[in-house]
Amino acid sequence: MSSDSTPNLSILEIVQQCNSMPSADILISTGNYYRFLFDDSVIGIVSSADIAALETACSQQETSRYPVVFEFNHLEKTLRFSAALSNSESRSDAVAELLARMRAEDSWASLAKWRNELYPIYAPTGDTNRVVAMVERASSYNFGIRTYGVHINGIVSGSDGVQRMWVGKRAATKQTWPGYLDQIVAGGIGNGMGVRESVIKECYEEGGIPESISQGARAAGTIQYFTRSVLGLQPETQYVYDLELPLDFVPKPTDGEVEEFYLWTIDQVVDNVRRNLFKPNCALCIIDFLIRRGYLTPENEPDYIEIIQNIHSALPFPGPK
Amino acid sequence: MSSDSTPNLSILEIVQQCNSMPSADILISTGNYYRFLFDDSVIGIVSSADIAALETACSQQETSRYPVVFEFNHLEKTLRFSAALSNSESRSDAVAELLARMRAEDSWASLAKWRNELYPIYAPTGDTNRVVAMVERASSYNFGIRTYGVHINGIVSGSDGVQRMWVGKRAATKQTWPGYLDQIVAGGIGNGMGVRESVIKECYEEGGIPESISQGARAAGTIQYFTRSVLGLQPETQYVYDLELPLDFVPKPTDGEVEEFYLWTIDQVVDNVRRNLFKPNCALCIIDFLIRRGYLTPENEPDYIEIIQNIHSALPFPGPK
Structure with a gap:
């Protein structure tokens, strides 16, 4: 301990405080997370609680231009973009509209810290359409996408x-x-x-x-x-x-x-x-x-x-x- | 292709030529490899062919100071040091004697390239006895240990x-x-x-x-x-x-x-x-x-x-x- 009682950690402890999560596979195996899939590749990882709030928001999309944004599979615990959204633009648009409403309704707490910055979700290597969608930065933590x-x-x-x-x-x-x-x-x-x-x-x-x-x-x-x-x-x-x-x-x-x-x-x-x-x-x-x-x-x-x-x-x- | 027809690879292709093996878990799942264990931690990975030659050599140890060097479990596909070898020195000694005979009998082809250099096998972090054994460098490729x-x-x-x-x-x-x-x-x-x-x-x-x-x-x-x-x-x-x-x-x-x-x-x-x-x-x-x-x-x-x-x-x- 240093003189002012602030903890003196080892460099490894400092590093592990940041790189603190186990692998995505281990998270999934806990049963508390869903795989966010695109073309059968994992592009993100979403907690069960966030999935529940997302599904509720999605169920209120009737009047939207995009009545179906996501497909939920609770047996396999997977989340996918609706197949009706066939390109990066329509997926980005649909998510933007959905998230704006979720923000207004306080569905995901993180959306209170809206950034007005769009982050890309990348498709698996080899996919010709490299960007699956662009999503608001504040939602990246919920979708568990790479940033x-x-x-x-x-x-x-x-x-x-x-x-x-x-x-x-x-x-x-x-x-x-x-x-x-x-x-x-x-x-x-x-x-x-x-x-x-x-x-x-x-x-x-x-x-x-x-x-x-x-x-x-x-x-x-x-x-x-x-x-x-x-x-x-x-x-x-x-x-x-x-x-x-x-x-x-x-x-x-x-x-x-x-x-x-x-x-x-x-x-x-x-x-x-x-x-x-x-x-x-x-x-x-x-x-x-x-x-x-x-x-x-x-x-x-x-x-x-x-x-x-x-x-x-x-x-x-x-x-x- | 460059002018003298030597292939011009991308940097990623060059890197993947070296980092070419899938994870140890994937190798094990093929059924063609044994886990080399110490205290239930994997310390190496050995091909089934090398296990067979090693077991044959071990079966001829009666007259040795170390009649039992390794324990083989073919159901679980694991290799372990004999529990009779209780410290780093006895394990190192026993392996040295065994490998010398295997070299003379050409049991593992790699032993022809004997180096007279001893490489350490490390114990899992937290183990008080940090070095499990020191083994001849030429055998490191067979034991699949970290070098x-x-x-x-x-x-x-x-x-x-x-x-x-x-x-x-x-x-x-x-x-x-x-x-x-x-x-x-x-x-x-x-x-x-x-x-x-x-x-x-x-x-x-x-x-x-x-x-x-x-x-x-x-x-x-x-x-x-x-x-x-x-x-x-x-x-x-x-x-x-x-x-x-x-x-x-x-x-x-x-x-x-x-x-x-x-x-x-x-x-x-x-x-x-x-x-x-x-x-x-x-x-x-x-x-x-x-x-x-x-x-x-x-x-x-x-x-x-x-x-x-x-x-x-x-x-x-x-x-x-």
Whole structure:
């Protein structure tokens, strides 16, 4: 325990707090979840409680343009889009209309945090129609679909040879993880945006980083984990970027999502990771950085192999191709 | 196809050639494999043919110090160390004696390539006796146990701003993958050696790299895959290191394992990877480097996410702690 009694966890414990869910197969075997299927591939996983609320909402669709949106099979515990919805556009439209009503009726609590961002559900590899549907971000946790984002490590290489990292403190008003520590910039990829495009956009919106600087962001891999937050299930992939920032650059909170930025040594960052003060997936991204850059090694970290496995979990749902 | 008709494969195809085996559970479900168990944890996977030869050899142990080495259960298709062997030393001794005879009698073809290197079999996490046994490296493919090694990327940052990589060509006399391209230095971790110790040792033995240079090797993570070579099953973890080499350093083959070294641009390296001229796990290590260093990106590599998943496969056997 550190002096102020904040818990000091091992890096593996921090990683497992984020990659906390067992495999989809194990969840299904509990009997409390439904498979969300497309072409017999699992594209999501939905709790029985959410299925019940969804079915109730679907039963009130008579007057809608889309009287049947989903097919429920309670014997096999599966959810499918209605076969009457034959393409990505009609499925997206039908779900949008249904979710808008479910939001108004408070059918799924998560819909109170409506984002106005559409997230893609990908079809199995080889399917010619790659996007099954686009759905409101707030519903992704209920459908248990794979989601994607970008996380950017903002690095400063000091003239003293010491590497530092910019860390953001999330605003107290954030919908998720208020007050927790964060990367300098991170965000979900919605609305059909490209990965690099998202990096440039989030850098500007979250950190006031102009494109002249953010264009130097370098792709460094992905992290993947299957987590559950207060909102629901999240099988997530984050594209990881490192961005070397000029010594004299100071990030500015521009969209109110960040309260303050700190420039910390790697030791300070690690200390705060282990005190559990970072948003869990940001901690994962930092730990990936520590491994790639040789701060964590097989010599100084007994759980080295297990940590790396946990930040690269296989997610058994189709992804972008 | 390139001009000399060598196949030009995608990076994902190259990666899947190495990470080629389905999960241990799927192998077991074919009915052609036995689980190798310790304390009810799977520590390896053995083909039915290898089990038959092993049982025959075990039946001729009467005059040995260890009359019973293994217990076979053909109904449950499991292999276990005899309960009479109560510690790591007795299990290691008994297996060594048994394998020596099996080598003389040509019971397992792989034993012809005897290495005189002992590889550890790890006990499940939490077991106080962490090493179940040490076994001859040549038998690891038959027991289907997890193995460990180090792979080192030898990098030269040119004064022209261009990064180059040293590549070795394996000697025509190598027991495995003769004539294939390789990292500047790579090797298995045997005989209870530490990871960093193995890096220093292999750098000297394989590339003539003095410790004054090799001590600069920087840990950069691991790659994991489940492959099958002519020798048998290999669920393997490689500790990955990057080593920046001085501009004027030229590696020297010292132990006859490397025929020649080349200093190539990253483009030349990628071209040879895609022409399938690298030893498969070396290609994986290079691809990991290309991802970490931003040569492969979500923009220029359509299979980005799947490639990263394939170089970080979960291996369902216990590892070092």
